[in-house]
Amino acid sequence: MIRRCPGFLAGVLFVVLAGHMQPVRAAPLDDAAERYRPYMIEGIGQALAGVRDLRARLAASDLAGARKAWLSARAGWERSEVFTAGFVPELDEQIDAWPNGVTGFHAIEAKLFGAKSTDAMSETDALVGHLDDLHKKLRDMPLTPQGLLDGTVRLTYEVGESKADGGESRISGTSLDDMRNNVAGIDFAYHTIFAASLRASDGKLADTADGKISDLKNLLVVRDLQHVDIPQLRRTTEELIVALQMAAQKLGLRRPTLEAASR
Template sequence: MSAVSATPLEDAAERYRPYMIESIGQALAGVRDLRERIAAKDLTGARKAWISARAGWERSEVFTAGFVPELDAQIDAWPNADSGFHAIEAKLFGTNRTDVEAETDALVDHLDSLHGKLRDMALTPQGLLDGTVRLAYEVGESKADGGESRISGTSLDDMRNNVAGIDFAYRTIFATALGAADARLAGLVEARIDRLTKIVAAPDLRRVDIPALRRTSEELVVALQSASAKLGLQSPTLEAATR
């Protein structure tokens, strides 16, 4: 898309690209460190590296499932964790094992492949809005019951990073345009994102207000679906909400 013909939303989507590259870069650095810790039979270090890699990945889920579905499945398949993060998690945290060389090598390769695609990947406002809505839905539905990283005990961190990713994507790409088109609706979206941020700031998963999390997630989804028309986009569906 040339600079001359790009719309304001397309320009805004481009401003999301450095964040996307940085977050996947963090995930890649984490799994490379994980591979080194595995080679050294350092279980504690391997667990720390896995958690660090997860943070970058979870902040990126606004775009991963919609733009790179095959790599998304290879990297973060769940609940059928035969590969990727969760296959490694099951051994590292579930059975205190470090014999995950093959799984870790594959994860490094997949994240490296994804990282290499990011500078040239076509980013569309529609695709990024779809991903934002679907991730908001996932936080309130499939993750609210305890999350996907139960074995490692990092499900709350997953949700926090998901919400941070939603917040950044909305404010970077859509907030200005929606504020100009419908300030009331923009305020509603921002209030729901802020509310989600507060809910997942609970000190541990047991103290997360799950009914409020579900309700606020649903309200954010509805608000963003309503915002789509104001932004000149199609209303996002939830068809790809779960993997």
């Protein structure tokens, strides 16, 4: 808080400061969080483009095309989950409610892949509206390093605990791709926002985080979900969570928790 100066001196001080004021530089992590924004916009943009295409395929009663469009939209969304639950929880619930998916992606999935039906126009219209609303918010949405680290940790937890037992997209059979896209989102968020600052502070811990992310990616290079080493996947996600929680102190952030880790 700036202290008030009495009378004339206050006016002089204001003029002098205004004439020489320089923009305040954001902290390195704040700058890094801004570098994450274009990726966030791209991922939700892909999801939005996919559901718009899905709507067109449904109108043409094209089941195969609708399924393909759903999968494309899903990939963009899953890469973006580092930020969605923490920054836009209401929209996250409307877009990707699970396991009770009566709206959003999973309601449509049940019809396309379960019932083999293209009767999903009302759900798709709603999903287009929610994703469009989210996409419009992204350019001005305040991003905080703390919120993004929290989201990275919670998504890591979800990969190991909520999706490894059969996955989130069981009806479509795309849970392995969900996990791969989640890990791609974790990888990008960590290396864009936190990696350089952590390495400057604690190179050994940075090596640990790098190694665990690499291990996660390698564990998912398999033919199908049944070939994922689930116990090792869970251990690796737990180890990455611990590394990121330790990194928080080095980065001047609060220790992330697992609150709201699963919906």
